[in-house]
Every structure is written in C-alpha cells, then in structure tokens.
Amino acid sequence: MAFPAGFEHIVRENEPLAPYTWLQLGGTCRFFAEPTTEDELKGLVLACHRESIPIRVLGGGSNILIRDEGFSGLVLSLTASAFGKIEFQGNILKAGGGAKLSHVVSAAVGEGLAGIEHLVGIPGTLGGALHGNASTLDGDIGQRVQKAQLLTRTGEVVDYNGSQLQFSHHQSSLDELVILYAELKLEKAADPIALCKRMQKLWIVKRSLQPTLGTSTIIPFIDPPGYNAATLIEESGLAGYREGLVQIHSTQPNFLVVSSGATSSQVIALLEKIRSTVAAKKGVELQLHLKIW
Ligand SMILES: Cc1cc2nc3c(=O)[nH]c(=O)nc-3n(C[C@H](O)[C@H](O)[C@H](O)COP(=O)(O)OP(=O)(O)OC[C@H]3O[C@@H](n4cnc5c(N)ncnc54)[C@H](O)[C@@H]3O)c2cc1C
Structure with a gap:
C-alpha cells in the first residue's frame, strides 16, 4: 500500500x-x-x-x-x-513538544529560572518528558506544567490547563497523539549563578551514576508503588544475568546494558525473564517504562 x-x-x-x-x-x-x-x-x-x-x-x-x-x-x-521553539514570558517557559529537553533546561537556567534544572542530563524531547512525566529524586516535570496543547488522532488541536492534567510516577494524562506545545511555570532564582552551578553539579552526578560499560544502557522498569525495581531484581538473583548480548547490570540491576550486535528480541526476552522471575520470587508485577513499538 x-x-x-x-x-x-x-x-x-x-x-x-x-x-x-x-x-x-x-x-x-x-x-x-x-x-x-x-x-x-x-x-x-x-x-x-x-x-x-x-x-x-x-x-x-x-x-x-x-x-x-x-x-x-x-x-x-x-x-x-517549527516544533522546537523555546520562549519566555516572565517566569513562564513556552516550548514546542519537539524541543530537546536539554535545550529547555539550559534555556531556563540561562534565563535565571529555577524549577527544572534537576532534569539536566535526561535525554530526549520536551514531548517525551511530558508524556512519561520525566523525573528525578528532586521532582517531576508535571508539577511545572500550566498548559499543554495537543493534537488528537482526528486532527483537532485541544488545549488543557494544568488543573485538567494528571501526572504521576512516570505517567501523564497527556495521551492524545501529539504534544505540540507546553507552558512550564518556573521561579525567578535569587542567585542565577548559583542556579547554573547547581545544574552543572547535578549533570556531573547524573553522569557518574550511569554505568559506562557496553554501548548503551537503559532503565526499563519503573519502581512499583512501595518497592524499588533494582532491589526486586537483585533479590530475585538476576543481577549480572545475560541474554545474548544484553545483560542486567551487576551492581545497578535496574539498568540493562545492551552491547553492539544485540537484537530487540534479546532485549524483549530478557525483559520477560526479569518480569516473570520477579513475579514468581517476589510476588510483584514490574511495569515497563520503556515503550516497545
Ligand atoms: C541514559 C538515560 C538516562 C535517563 N534518565 C532518566 C531520568 O533521570 N528520569 C526519567 O524520567 N527518565 C530518564 N530516562 C528515560 C527517557 O530519557 C525519558 O523517558 C525521556 O523523557 C523520553 O523522551 P524522548 O523524547 O526520548 O521520548 P521517546 O523515547 O521518543 O518516546 C517515549 C514516549 O513518548 C511519546 N512521545 C514523545 N514525544 C511526544 C510528543 N511530542 N507527543 C506525544 N507523545 C510523544 C512517544 O510516542 C513514546 O510513547 C533516561 C533514559 C536514558 C537512555
């Protein structure tokens, strides 16, 4: 066709x-x-x-x-x-869903606006971050959203204000087809230089926490309510377990290390192995954060 x-x-x-x-x-x-x-x-x-x-x-x-x-x-x-513009109106950041999150974060910090600097180092776009409510221990992006504009599967543009939207752990109610645009409410930093230094420090810490071996690493599961996914995987005896060229990291078991030459089927097989083993040994259903297309 x-x-x-x-x-x-x-x-x-x-x-x-x-x-x-x-x-x-x-x-x-x-x-x-x-x-x-x-x-x-x-x-x-x-x-x-x-x-x-x-x-x-x-x-x-x-x-x-x-x-x-x-x-x-x-x-x-x-x-x-057209989808990656970033603008400011006072302490409101307005950006397209296609804008790189790293640009959004550094533009905010460059404007002396605080509130999303802790998201530094998260790869991807603003649209992806909003869709999955990107977060760190310091908070999530959802708490900053005061407006979002979406395109539906039937081609309609719809606006939502912050009170109409819901954000929870790695989830949002932004489930129309396309997140076109969003507005984030930020705060004027008392000391813009200290804010910039804080972002740089957070970036260094984030990089140091990610395993470096292998070609790429991902965190496939979200933490189930009341549990830590890494601990569940470790206590199920899976740390370091390998499926072809895909391995569960031995000391940070919520990371998968994917080596060059691996296939998607190997990743999916390992994800299934983790899910079924954790369910059998710990009685907890792990939920995927990674989207499988
Ligand atoms: C090394 C590494 C570190 C990471 N650290 C973190 C972290 O600290 N915190 C965290 O929360 N996540 C983290 N992630 C996960 C990931 O970076 C985030 O989920 C990110 O926000 C995904 O954005 P993306 O643009 O890459 O989305 P994609 O991977 O391209 O897409 C993810 C989902 O979002 C949807 N989507 C993307 N753009 C739009 C749009 N404009 N409109 C509608 N739907 C859209 C896609 O359809 C898909 O369903 C990390 C990932 C890696 C690889």
Whole structure:
C-alpha cells in the first residue's frame, strides 16, 4: 500500500528506525515523516485517520525499543524547527513538544529560572518528558506544567490547563497523539549563578551514576508503588544475568546494558525473564517504562 497522495515530499517508505533511538536496535517503519509545519502535521494525521493507518510519535527515542520486525504504520518525527521553539514570558517557559529537553533546561537556567534544572542530563524531547512525566529524586516535570496543547488522532488541536492534567510516577494524562506545545511555570532564582552551578553539579552526578560499560544502557522498569525495581531484581538473583548480548547490570540491576550486535528480541526476552522471575520470587508485577513499538 502507498501513502495517500499529496505527501510524497515528506513521507519516506521503509525507513530504518534504529538510528532514531538510543538503543539503535530494531527494524523499519512502513512510512516515516518529518513534517515542517503544524499544517503539514495535521494533514498527515488526517490522511492516516481516513485510511486507518496507525501512527506513532517519536521524540528523542531514548525510551523506545523498536521490535526487530519494525512497525507497519507512520512514524512522525518532530525535529523541524517549527516544533522546537523555546520562549519566555516572565517566569513562564513556552516550548514546542519537539524541543530537546536539554535545550529547555539550559534555556531556563540561562534565563535565571529555577524549577527544572534537576532534569539536566535526561535525554530526549520536551514531548517525551511530558508524556512519561520525566523525573528525578528532586521532582517531576508535571508539577511545572500550566498548559499543554495537543493534537488528537482526528486532527483537532485541544488545549488543557494544568488543573485538567494528571501526572504521576512516570505517567501523564497527556495521551492524545501529539504534544505540540507546553507552558512550564518556573521561579525567578535569587542567585542565577548559583542556579547554573547547581545544574552543572547535578549533570556531573547524573553522569557518574550511569554505568559506562557496553554501548548503551537503559532503565526499563519503573519502581512499583512501595518497592524499588533494582532491589526486586537483585533479590530475585538476576543481577549480572545475560541474554545474548544484553545483560542486567551487576551492581545497578535496574539498568540493562545492551552491547553492539544485540537484537530487540534479546532485549524483549530478557525483559520477560526479569518480569516473570520477579513475579514468581517476589510476588510483584514490574511495569515497563520503556515503550516497545
Ligand atoms: C541514559 C538515560 C538516562 C535517563 N534518565 C532518566 C531520568 O533521570 N528520569 C526519567 O524520567 N527518565 C530518564 N530516562 C528515560 C527517557 O530519557 C525519558 O523517558 C525521556 O523523557 C523520553 O523522551 P524522548 O523524547 O526520548 O521520548 P521517546 O523515547 O521518543 O518516546 C517515549 C514516549 O513518548 C511519546 N512521545 C514523545 N514525544 C511526544 C510528543 N511530542 N507527543 C506525544 N507523545 C510523544 C512517544 O510516542 C513514546 O510513547 C533516561 C533514559 C536514558 C537512555
């Protein structure tokens, strides 16, 4: 099947998805588009809606695993500048869903605005961070959101204010198709230089906590209420366990270390092994943070 006519200039076929993701694994998608304007984006969404073509939205790909067999619909990537603008109005940061989170954080700190500096070092985009309510021990991004604009699967643009949105541990109610834009309410820092130093320090600490062996590492599970996923995995005797070229980190067992040459099937097999072992030995169901496409 070909993509509906009129989009030949932006839709590519059988695009390999691995290069767009942190893990660099997996197959192709049937269609791939990087729209350059909101109208183009809406046009693509409406065409897919009419033709019942499934759509997925790619952010920075830092929390997505593409299956080896790929995805049979359209993948939308919001890398165009139209989706990555960052502006300020007083202590409100306004940014597009495609803006890199690192740019959003450093722009805020550069403006002397505090409240999201602890998110430094989290890869991906603002859209991805909002979708999964990116967080650290110092708080989550959701608590800063005062407005979000979304595009639905039927091509409608809808606005939500902060009180209409819900954020919890790595979850948000932002489950329409595309997060186009958001406003974050920040605070004027009493000492902007100290704020900048704090961000730099947090960045160094974050990097030092991540295992460095292997080509890429991910944290696939969220902590179940009242538990720590790493402790559950360790107490289930799985620290250091390997499936092909994918290994559970021996000292930080909530990290998977994925070596070059691994396949998505090996990652999925190991995730399943962890889930079933922890359920059997500890009686707790681990929930995936990683999205599997
Ligand atoms: C080394 C490393 C460190 C990490 N540290 C942290 C951490 O400290 N805290 C933390 O919370 N997470 C962390 N993560 C996980 C990950 O970086 C976050 O979940 C991140 O916010 C995902 O953003 P992304 O743009 O890469 O999203 P993607 O991986 O591209 O997508 C994730 C999900 O968000 C959806 N999505 C993305 N953009 C949009 C959009 N504009 N509109 C609608 N839906 C969208 C996708 O469809 C998908 O369902 C880490 C990951 C890595 C690899």
